[in-house]
Amino acid sequence: MREARPLPQYLVQRYHGWRATAFVENRVWYRRLADDGQHPRAMVIACCDSRVHVTSIFGADTGEFFIHRNIANLVPPYAPDGEQHGTSAAVEYAVNTLKVAHIVVVGHTNCGGVQGCHAMCSGHAPELEEKSSFVGRWMDILRPGYERVTPLPPEQQIRELERQAVLISLENLMTFPFVKMAVESGNLSLHGVLHDIAEGMLEQYDHQAGGFAPIV
Structure with missing residues (x-):
């Protein structure tokens, strides 16, 4: 090479x-x-964004987190189609081999991937619609989230789509049979948070409250 x-x-x-x-x-x-060997207690799925430092946010030591990063912290739906799936492989290894007790999806504000998805879905980024765009095809995972935020005022859509990136990833995790089994047996719990980069704050998804709320 x-x-x-x-x-x-x-x-x-x-x-x-x-x-x-x-x-x-x-x-x-x-x-x-x-x-x-490694025995992490949690898997963290975070964005590739260099501003998101998950080990610092949670004060984690070496060996404590099994971390997977991708554009916009997305998890695709379960699809055993013979293709190569980096995120799905990481989830499978974390749950079936490492036996993690928690999966934490960490989204963040000012996410370029989320902004790109919004631009693509609203017709303002035709280059991402090309079949040859790896980013565009990856952001297709978030298209259902875009449909959910379109009724909102334009100035609120991006922030809500950042939350949807977390929520859709949590929903997609439950399409994996081994994740669903581990959750239903009580051996695994799923968590979703949104990190505000400028303020250093975290919101977490609360199913009973029906949305995200600041962690206090």
């Missing part, structure tokens, strides 16, 4: 800094993780 190049120097320097401090100070813990 002739195109691959050595890491940029700033990353090399950060690596040396980490190994000389955080790694050395926790060497026993890292050795334990290496010898005993």
Whole structure:
């Protein structure tokens, strides 16, 4: 692979800094993780967005979360069609092999993927409608959410669509037979939150309340 190049120097320097401090100070813990394998309590499905730092938000240590990230924190419906499904494979591994107790879907404000979905579905991003657009075809998962928010005033639609990205992912998780079985047996619980990047706040979905409410 002739195109691959050595890491940029700033990353090399950060690596040396980490190994000389955080790694050395926790060497026993890292050795334990290496010898005993991973036993995360929760799977976190979050957006690829670099502003969403889920381990910092929840104060998680190395080995505590099984994290999967994709555009707009989406989970597709269960579809064993022989195609390659990265998100579905991660969910299967987390539930069936790692036996996580929780799956947390973390959405966020100012999500570019959600904004792209809204633009695509409203006819303002024809490039995303192309069959060759990986982003567009991925954002098709959120089309039902767009239909739900169209009755709202335009200025409210994006924020509500960000919440729908979380809710639809939770709904789609329940289409996976092994997820449904684990939930119904009490071995797994599903959670949905929306992270406000500017304010550092979290909203969580409350089924009994019928929507999202701030975590206090």
